[in-house]
Amino acid sequence: MLRKIIILVFVTCFACFKTVFAAESGGMPQLNPEFWISQIFWLIITFGILFIVLTKIILPKISDNLETRKSQILENIETADKQKEESQKKIDEYEKIILESKIKAKNYFNDAREKILEDINKKRAALEKDLDEEISTTENELFEFKKSSGDKVTKIAAETSAELIKELIGEGVNSSSIAAIVEDQAKINKERKDVI
Amino acid sequence: MASNPMYQFNVYRIGPEIKLGSVDISFTNASLFMVISSLAILIIFNLGAKKKTLIPDKLQLLSELSYSFVAKMISDTAGSKAKPYFSFIFSLFMFVLFCNMFGMIPYAFTVTSHIIVTFVLAAFIFVGVTIIGFMKHGLGYLKLFVPSGVPMVLLPLIVVIEIISYLSRPISLSVRLFANMMAGHTMMKVFGGFVISLGIVGGWLPLSFSVALTGLEILVAFLQAYVFAILTCIYLNDALNLHH
Numbered sequence: 267m268l269r270k271i272i273i274l275v276f277v278t279c280f281a282c283f284k285t286v287f288a289a290e291s292g293g294m295p296q297l298n299p300e301f302w303i304s305q306i307f308w309l310i311i312t313f314g315i316l317f318i319v320l321t322k323i324i325l326p327k328i329s330d331n332l333e334t335r336k337s338q339i340l341e342n343i344e345t346a347d348k349q350k351e352e353s354q355k356k357i358d359e360y361e362k363i364i365l366e367s368k369i370k371a372k373n374y375f376n377d378a379r380e381k382i383l384e385d386i387n388k389k390r391a392a393l394e395k396d397l398d399e400e401i402s403t404t405e406n407e408l409f410e411f412k413k414s415s416g417d418k419v420t421k422i423a424a425e426t427s428a429e430l431i432k433e434l435i436g437e438g439v440n441s442s443s444i445a446a447i448v449e450d451q452a453k454i455n456k457e458r459k460d461v462i
Numbered sequence: 463m464a465s466n467p468m469y470q471f472n473v474y475r476i477g478p479e480i481k482l483g484s485v486d487i488s489f490t491n492a493s494l495f496m497v498i499s500s501l502a503i504l505i506i507f508n509l510g511a512k513k514k515t516l517i518p519d520k521l522q523l524l525s526e527l528s529y530s531f532v533a534k535m536i537s538d539t540a541g542s543k544a545k546p547y548f549s550f551i552f553s554l555f556m557f558v559l560f561c562n563m564f565g566m567i568p569y570a571f572t573v574t575s576h577i578i579v580t581f582v583l584a585a586f587i588f589v590g591v592t593i594i595g596f597m598k599h600g601l602g603y604l605k606l607f608v609p610s611g612v613p614m615v616l617l618p619l620i621v622v623i624e625i626i627s628y629l630s631r632p633i634s635l636s637v638r639l640f641a642n643m644m645a646g647h648t649m650m651k652v653f654g655g656f657v658i659s660l661g662i663v664g665g666w667l668p669l670s671f672s673v674a675l676t677g678l679e680i681l682v683a684f685l686q687a688y689v690f691a692i693l694t695c696i697y698l699n700d701a702l703n704l705h706h
Binding site for chain 2: 293294295296297298300301302303304305306307308309310312313315316317319320321323324325327328329330331332334335338
């Protein structure tokens with residue numbers, strides 16, 4: 267069945283082929299010289315106009331455009347590079363400024379601290395000096411007082427003894443002898459104290 | 463006679479008969495498609511070249527890509543000396559390409575399927591290249607026919623062969639394009655005829671063939687334009703840089 271169909275198709279194809287080529291008559295119209303001159307004439311005119319217009323008007327425009335694009339792209343790349351460099355420079359500058367200001371801030375801080383420390387030390391020194399002075403004056407005063415107090419005590423003791431004796435005996439005793447006794451007694455006391 | 467596969471190549475007069483002296487230069491369907499192709503090229507590339515934006519739009523990109531494509535083709539095959547001939551090769555490539563591509567539209571006429579058109583182009587290239595060669599190298603251009611490193615015994619034979627091959631350049635160049643175009647369009651017509659005559663039952667096979675052929679023919683249309691242009695570049699290279 268299949269073979270029959272294939273054979274049928276081939277036969278019909280062949281028949282068609284035959285009819286198609288049987289219909290061909292007169293050969294190739296290309297070899298008919300009737301319109302050769304006309305074709306040459308119109309070919310020269312159309313191709314000539316095409317060539318002239320393309321050469322004089324259109325192609326220079328296209329090549330111009332290509333050139334400008336090329337140069338523009340190169341220019342843009344150049345400017346981009348330049349700007350990149352500039353921005354790098356700016357970044358460097360910025361970093362430098364930041365670093366400097368950090369150092370400055372540190373310095374300021376240190377300065378302030380030193381100043382404060384100095385101030386504190388000064389004030390403390392002044393205060394200590396004042397205190398020392400006061401202490402020493404007080405000590406001096408005490409010392410003086412102590413020094414003078416011994417004489418006064420003997421004096422008072424002598425006077426009091428004289429008064430007591432006067433009351434007891436009813437008559438005055440030579441005050442100088444009393445004083446000498448008191449002094450002796452005080453000396454003994456003092457020696458005892460020293461020994462202790 | 464629409465079923466005749468060669469019928470599509472018929473040239474007929476459109477409009478009145480124009481005579482220059484005794485010569486008939488009437489406007490024909492071939493002329494019409496030459497005009498259409500040229501106009502299409504001019505319109506597309508003019509639109510592509512009009513705006514000068516940094517980022518191109520579609521038409522501008524198309525024209526710039528074509529420009530750099532042809533420029534690269536010329537510099538690859540003929541070197542930097544061929545730069546003055548850029549616009550000619552560009553026009554040639556675009557003209558052949560657009561004529562081939564317009565021929566792919568159904569019911570359109572293929573200008574390049576006529577031997578006279580391709581032969582005139584090829585002959586113009588041949589004459590131009592020969593003139594350029596003689597202008598650049600004087601009689602030294604004849605050294606092209608004497609390859610170096612050939613034994614003296616073989617030299618007369620080689621020179622004859624070289625001369626014949628040089629003289630046959632316009633013929634080979636024109637016949638290559640014309641035959642490719644004609645054969646492709648004839649084949650498409652034949653398979654199209656099969657689709658009709660086999661009808662709904664058997665027409666599917668030739669129809670699929672037709673579809674495949676259409677793709678192939680579009681490829682051939684581009685390829686032949688490219689070959690035409692690149693052979694022109696190679697001939698130009700021979701004339702500009704004498705290698706032998």
